[in-house]
Amino acid sequence: MTTETLPGPAVAAKPISNRRREMRRAMRSLVAARWPLVAIFVLLCVAFAAIFGPWISPMDPNRQNIMLRLADPMTAGRQGMMYLGSDGLGRDVFSRLLYGARVSLLVGICAIMVGGTIGVIAGLVSGYFGGWIDDVIMRLGDIQLAFPFILLAIMFLVILGPGVMNIIIVLGIGQWVTYARIVRAQTLSLREKEFVEAARALGDPTVLVIFRTILPNIVAPLTVIASFNVASVILSEASLSFLGLGVPPNVPTWGAMLADSRDQLMANKWWLAFFPGMAIVMTVLSFNILGDWLRDFLDPRLKTNA
């Protein structure tokens, strides 16, 4: 889904024919690279599971049946076939996996939106105005980076308590510095450019100069960072859920499923760790491959070489 919206804003200011040409070039590049196409397919599957999970899931993901706990994959349960087996409380692994996609994508995308919004605004203000505002914002960022992120997240979640909203806020706040630094650097170089000078000379208010003239021109690097960042946020969510600090136990997540599987590994209940583990690996890998391709595609130097 990220790909569907990505090129839009970056070229918003360009003429229509130019945009069509860019789209065609993107499609050609995608087909040539092949792996990003696979990544998009995987992510579409995950998105499909996340959106339609409640309708396609064969069972209630929280319905326990301790008489049928740790059932092998392809065991027939009371409510239907348990394609990927059942967990330590007899809950259907396949249904939990489908619902888990929901949390992973929701947290991944929302946290990036929270972190991205804070970071972009902070970076634009910092880079455009400079001076003491720049100093304050950048030092705040430095202070935050001095803390190990996972420690910061644990501290916040212990105070706020578990919950999807809280985890989105915590992971979002953890990401803003990256965006702020990149946006600041780009803004610093752009604010002296002629077209920005022109906008100012025409009497555009500062807010418009920042958001309508500068921002559209830095969207390309932002989309690349965002795609990598989604992957790292999904991993962080999995880590926090693994530590029991993510979401409440009645919300299935891949990280929590992995944590629950630990005690069963020695008992050879491989499916408990394998499927959520694979789901995390495939999703994170897909976002990374896509980010890689986007970086190559949007990098102006590579574009010239091509």
Added chain:
Amino acid sequence: MTRLRSLLLAGVAVVAAPIAAQAQPAADTIVVGISADINTFDPANISSRDNSNIAKHIFGTLYEITPEGEIVPDLAESYVEAEDGMSYTYTLREGLMCEDGEALTAEDAAFSFNRAADKANNFTGNTPGFVYSSIQFQSAEAVSDREVKINLGRKNPVSFGLIAEVFIHCKDSYEGKSLEDAAAKPIGSGPYKLASWQPGSQVVLERVKEDEAKAASIIWRVIPEASTRSAELIAGNVDIITNVAPDQLDAVNNSGSAEVKAVQGTRRIYVGFNQKAAFADATPGGKAIQDTAVRVALQYAVDVPTICKQLLNFECVRADGLVNPPNDNPNLEPYPYDPEMAEKLLDEAGYPRGADGTRFSIKMQAPRGRYLNDANVALAIGQYLTDVGVNTEVELLEWASVYVPLIRSHDAGPMFLLGTGGGTWSPLYDMTDLSTPTAGTNYTEWSNPEWFDGWAEISAATTDEERRVVIDRMLEVFYNDPPWLMLYFQPDFYGVSKRVDFQPRRDEKVYLFETNIVSGG
């Protein structure tokens, strides 16, 4: 190429040698893998079970409790109870000595008791926190060189057993010792001494009294993760592990090198119904459980034997109260699993199912990783209650920093899962949790006067038979107006290597004085 290979081989050998040497236990050493870290060796500040297990090897006690629940002499050889029951005078064995060579006399024993009671030290261990508050300890004094007298505030039939939990040490080595030194460098009176301690990693004990213990040294390794403990046992790197996860029993038993020894523990696992007014006012669920009829109905909703079998890998009989068998009331039958009865009683209590099938919603808090499979047990109970229309939201919390403070301040709830240690040597020991309505261990703030008035009668009773009648009546009150959703007495799983002949006991005490190393490993 050959040179490169030799270099690599040499490198591997250098790296591997110390690992191999460290991994396999030495011929006269027992290695134990425990789940929780320990935090002090100050005899008056020790509170956790693992901590106390290690300390008992370093410090002697006047008497001690055997696996069978008998109270037998340790440092003392006999005792006399005053006629009014307000003091006990112990006679110490002859020729006792502390680890530093100092003679251990009655004056030292009295000092050990009084030091733990000294308010200036702010001790919070088992001795001042549980033993002294239960026996209302007043003072200890040396009557002669070998006789020490312990003075109590009131007569209490379980005082003698509780006094057996107090660690004894010499006066000279602790007088003037800083609290930091006392916590890190114990000077004991038992068969072992502390040789080294790396917090979070391991404790090494060395034998100082050859005739009182069999192994020359004991290494206690802290291994919090259950799978890692099992893997270390199977690999032969440790000899005994505590708390084997129920789903790993087969893996250990099939290893060929170790087996799981299961015992029926004494820890009482229950779900408390918090009676605090704050909960009653806050939510409909909190209000519903104030009603005795609702609390009785919910007993029928949970299939405890199935939980034991499926989640704990253990056949259990459901608890019929707070007292460990065989000291429980023999006339009481555990509540059976009968969801229809639960539904009927809830209907009658005025909580019919609503349009969405829900009678009322309630929150149940539970720790994660403290008791055997606790999180899954809590979630399973949540499902059983939801099945009879009580929509139960289970909240799993971190034990040490989040759950313990809630429990201590009686703010866990409205329902909460908890396990409290018990004993088999007296029913009163288990009942002491509910000594007064305001007792720290009365976590549900239950206040039924029929129960609490019983304590005065127990104090006044002159024979065991008289006392038993009151005990049985109190247990019946508990059964009919249950402050707890009664579950089970936690089974304990110990992983034991074939190298040692360790026999676990029911009360979670891991004492290795009599454990032999039967093969060289």
